[in-house]
Amino acid sequence: MIVVFYILLLFMLIAAIIAVETKNLLSAVICVGAIGFGGSLIFLFLRAPDIAITQIVVEVLGLIILIRATIARDLTSISGDREFFGTVVSIVIIFLIFMAGFKVLDSLHDFGTPVYAKTEKAASQTYIEKGLEDTGATNIVSSIILDYRAYDTLGEATVLFTAVIGATVLLRKKSRKSPEVLE
Amino acid sequence: MKGMSVIVKTISSWVKVLIILFGIYIVLFGHLTPGGGFAGGVVLASSYVLLMLAFGREFVLKNLPLSLDSKLDCVGGILFIAIAILGVVFGGVFFKNCFIEYGQKFNLISAGTIPLSNIVIGLKVGASLYLVIFLLSAFRRDDSDEQSVFRSPEEIHDRAMKDEKESN
Amino acid sequence: MPYAICFLLFMVGLYCAVVKKNMVKIVIGIMVMEYAVNLFLIMLGYRFGGVAPILSRSDVNNETGQIMQSFIDNSVDPLPQALVLTSIVISLGSLALLISICVRIYEKYGTFDITEIRRLKG
Incomplete structure (x- = not known):
């Protein structure tokens, strides 16, 4: 069973590399879809059905948005990177972050043993033990996001609202003519 | 843009009912089974996106005007805060889960305000995502109406010829 | 090992965001x-x-209403979920915002090429 998990992870990694390196933008967008659906299967494997449902639906809408942006536009394939010096500096910095990250990976717990299992009176332990009693919801994730940590959801609603207002302002029709044209 | 072919229109007019039903199920049973307001709201938005892709924008605008849609978005946000204030009124604490004693566990009517919050969040997420996708798609249509600064005369001519062909 | 592959995925995304010059990329x-x-x-909670x-109904003791110890010992971490x-x-909302910025600039x-958008400098 764990083999399937590794195959899916490698599938996501390869799809990401293809999405980054391909010349055609439409192929890159489709590879992003492959990453998202692979991720949804992995969430199912990791016993997170809530996330799997949300991810698979969000992926469909995200693909529609991305294809809307790329389809029927000229110059969709721009090859090449930025200037040479900037690219070299960026790659060096990325390599440094990479090395630092691999140092951090050693200090993590092993895969398959969550942190809260070894800690006394961890928050997650309380949620699992008392969730049904306190909130009455059998889906513990739902009881966390709407009861224990409802402020989180309120902030999420605010962020989503702000993002939608920003997109609406950017896409409105009135501002399409610049002031010189109006005069 | 009059939408796609007859096959797509027929199939999507059957499938839209199932999609909306599935979205409502996910929203309502979010406190018992996997799902919840977020996933259900996105499913509801995707049903309208399917209609928009299959039947064209005018059809969807007749069903759900953008003014109504943005009002639904705002109402969702306000009702979520209203549920939180309900907690202040009945329990004394902001976001207090009141009415928890109604209903039995493992039943649809249980868990106090959690199903209400699920419905409100589903409304809000669905309305706002549909609004964004509609605006993104409507923006491209206007693109061909005005002459861009960077477009050469030949391109404008080609585009006009193509429009004429499509209208015939 | 799974953490390492996940970190590599992150590095691929970082490389793409820093080095490429196409806006959609x-x-x-x-x-x-x-x-x-x-x-x-x-993964941290698995x-x-x-x-x-x-x-489910079988995880709860019918008489006392207590949750079975087997569920407490076996459940994955719900908090990261x-x-x-x-x-x-939120990522879908921010994606819509980013794409609308890209469409506006186009x-x-x-063009989608960020090196050709010199007039942004003022």
Whole structure:
């Protein structure tokens, strides 16, 4: 069973590399879809059905948005990177972050043993033990996001609202003519 | 843009009912089974996106005007805060889960305000995502109406010829 | 080992966002980074042979209403799942915002190439 998990992870990694390196933008967008659906299967494997449902639906809408942006536009394939010096500096910095990250990976717990299992009176332990009693919801994730940590959801609603207002302002029709044209 | 072919229109007019039903199920049973307001709201938005892709924008605008849609978005946000204030009124604490004693566990009517919050969040997420996708798609249509600064005369001519062909 | 692959996925996204000069490619890089972070948070809570944090009737003692010890010992961590659930929907909203910025810039300058948008400098 764990083999399937590794195959899916490698599938996501390869799809990401293809999405980054391909010349055609439409192929890159489709590879992003492959990453998202692979991720949804992995969430199912990791016993997170809530996330799997949300991810698979969000992926469909995200693909529609991305294809809307790329389809029927000229110059969709721009090859090449930025200037040479900037690219070299960026790659060096990325390599440094990479090395630092691999140092951090050693200090993590092993895969398959969550942190809260070894800690006394961890928050997650309380949620699992008392969730049904306190909130009455059998889906513990739902009881966390709407009861224990409802402020989180309120902030999420605010962020989503702000993002939608920003997109609406950017896409409105009135501002399409610049002031010189109006005069 | 009059939408796609007859096959797509027929199939999507059957499938839209199932999609909306599935979205409502996910929203309502979010406190018992996997799902919840977020996933259900996105499913509801995707049903309208399917209609928009299959039947064209005018059809969807007749069903759900953008003014109504943005009002639904705002109402969702306000009702979520209203549920939180309900907690202040009945329990004394902001976001207090009141009415928890109604209903039995493992039943649809249980868990106090959690199903209400699920419905409100589903409304809000669905309305706002549909609004964004509609605006993104409507923006491209206007693109061909005005002459861009960077477009050469030949391109404008080609585009006009193509429009004429499509209208015939 | 799974953490390392997840970190590599993040680095691929970072490379794409920093080095590429196509605007949509940069958005794609940001999306890949989001996937990697979500995946990492969910992986932190996984437990071998675990069950999903959703109670069924057999997990609850009928007389006392207590939750069975087997469920408490086997359930995966629900907290990262709750955090990631909000993060996924927010990522869709921010994706719409980013794409609308890209479409706006394309309409103004006629290209997705960020090195050709010099007039942004003023």
